[in-house]
Amino acid sequence: MTDDLGGNTLTVHRAGISAVQDLGRFGHSRYGLPVNGALDQHSARVANVLAGNDEGAPLIEITALDFSATPRTDVLIAVTGAPADVTVGGAPRPQWEPIPVRAGETIGISRIRSGIRVYLAVLGSVEAPSLLGSCAPDTILGFGRSLRDGDDLVVRTRCPPVDHPVFRIPLFRMGAPVPRFGESWTVDVTDGPDLGEFGDSADRLFRSEFTVSPRSNHIGLRMTGDVPRRVARGEVLSRGVPVGAVEVPAGDELLVLHRGRGVTAGYPVLAVVTATGLSALGQVRPGQTVRFRRRTVDDAVAAHRSQRHAVHALRTRVRAVFDALRIPTP
Incomplete structure (x- = not known):
């Protein structure tokens, strides 16, 4: 000193x-x-x-x-x-x-x-x-x-x-x-731009429970479970992606981008975590389970406004x- x-x-x-x-x-x-x-x-x-x-x-x-x-x-x-x-x-x-x-x-x-x-x-x-x-x-x-x-x-x-x-x-x-806070989490998401490319398997995101991998960090959370499968053909061009993007790379895991994410990516985006959901994801420990809950954009905005009003x-x-x-x- x-x-x-x-x-x-x-x-x-x-x-x-x-x-x-x-x-x-x-x-x-x-x-x-x-x-x-x-x-x-x-x-x-x-x-x-x-x-x-x-x-x-x-x-x-x-x-x-x-x-x-x-x-x-x-x-x-x-x-x-x-x-x-x-x-x-x-x-x-x-x-x-x-x-x-x-x-x-x-x-x-x-x-x-x-x-x-x-x-x-x-x-x-x-x-x-x-x-x-x-x-x-x-x-x-x-x-x-x-x-x-x-x-x-x-x-x-x-x-x-x-x-x-x-x-x-x-x-x-x-x-x-x-x-x-708890051992399992429910995280709100809105529909992503590539939802239609997953056909009927898109519903797996909301029916299934996903486990957070130890390889998760501030850039993104990796999760295993009954992963939706893309049915559309063709490549996804690299483009800007938001914080909270729920990406589905080839393989058996989801990738949920968090605040340290790069600003562009080339994986299909199935959903986007809401502002209130992102804070919850910031507390999820490796090994804990997450369920995703589908919300409209209006629902997400209302929840965020309610939380901000409380603060x-x-x-x-x-x-x-x-x-x-x-x-x-x-």
Whole structure:
């Protein structure tokens, strides 16, 4: 640590698989750059809102393994995403609520279960390098802040101690919109541009259960099961594909493109995962099962609007409480 950090740092003791993330790098697909960003966008947005930040502020994405860190100044945090054991100074703390942390208290996140990703936001967010307006890691460009044991993250905002005036325990019950987590998942999709090329076998996508392969990553999820078969002849030309495209390459697996996907591909696209479905897919662990549910575009838009409305309402409640307690916000 150096003096120019001013003591506003978060020291990582156990990094596991973690990185500084935000919501992604938008508007650059025309140049061949994937959007990237947090795979569970809903959990990342809610973590930042609970911590008093803008939804797209940098935060820490923790994947599968345990994580711990200690701030050198008083901070306010929020932990969302998959169920996990969260402790501050060894004492259990809740997820999906703001949590005050005193300087020197260690934040621990362990036993991530049901899902695979946890999001840790800090009031004021943390410093991170930026590329085209985003700190989202890009494995193709070799850009991003993956964390290692011993790393120091600069915290942008100090938080005065938050204490309940009677019980001496801070109490926050914000009613955050918590999604469902489990061992099996139902993911909404809309019809893809090549649905007609699969004939009657297209219905297998909605009748069958698919198992996520260990070879899945942020670029795409590979799934095995009763895969639909393309009946049309002729090649599929390489073209632009959206995040969430459900592709059917030759073989016995589906490929569902996620936020790190390349912007073009040449496989037939049977369906496209909805915006709310993509956050769910960002939590699916290898070995878990997925069922796809067919939705119209209107249904998908309505579900996305409902989820965004819930986050906006949460922001209003958080700001009211923070103002009442004189907690500074960026």
